[in-house]
Amino acid sequence: MGLPDMIRPPLPAREVRLRYTDASARTVYCTQVEVPFPEGRLIVSRTDLQGIITHANDAFIEMSGYERADLIGAPQHILRHPDMPKAAFKDLWETVARGDKWHGYVKNLRKDGSHYWVYASVVPNVRGGVITGYTSVRRKPSRTRVAEAAALYEQWIQQEAASS
Numbered sequence: 001m002g003l004p005d006m007i008r009p010p011l012p013a014r015e016v017r018l019r020y021t022d023a024s025a026r027t028v029y030c031t032q033v034e035v036p037f038p039e040g041r042l043i044v045s046r047t048d049l050q051g052i053i054t055h056a057n058d059a060f061i062e063m064s065g066y067e068r069a070d071l072i073g074a075p076q077h078i079l080r081h082p083d084m085p086k087a088a089f090k091d092l093w094e095t096v097a098r099g100d101k102w103h104g105y106v107k108n109l110r111k112d113g114s115h116y117w118v119y120a121s122v123v124p125n126v127r128g129g130v131i132t133g134y135t136s137v138r139r140k141p142s143r144t145r146v147a148e149a150a151a152l153y154e155q156w157i158q159q160e161a162a163s164s
Helices: 057-066 085-096 142-163
Strands: 013-018 027-030 042-045 053-056 101-110 117-126 130-139
Touching: 042 057, 053 057, 085 101, 085 117, 085 130, 085 142, 101 142, 117 142
Parallel strands: none
Antiparallel strands: 013 027, 042 053, 042 130, 101 117, 117 130
């Protein structure tokens, strides 16, 4: 079962129908309002092998705008912003599935349609030599790197649209 469509926010928002790798789809709304990442905080979450959220710390709850109960058991793509290219997440999942650490800049969509940027590090959780899930730690990103990532991601999205 996929995620429910977002509720249209009171602010002007772009409506986008997202399709996910698990074959689900949902309508999201993007207000173009950025929520700044708080100083001195780390967002931490864990997922199972399918990307289902199994742990969310308080900073994750606050930044996402969701309740803990909305996040636990939900797919990580609940935060997928339409400005993020599929190629970025394909690289992330392929990297961690190999057992390697992944780092990158990610634009996340909040429940209210606003967004926030993070610098994410994702590592496989290994027990007895077997990957059992993944832990992601997100920190405040460099604004210079965010600008670079946003420009690059826009190019990738254009390439994805041209090839589909």
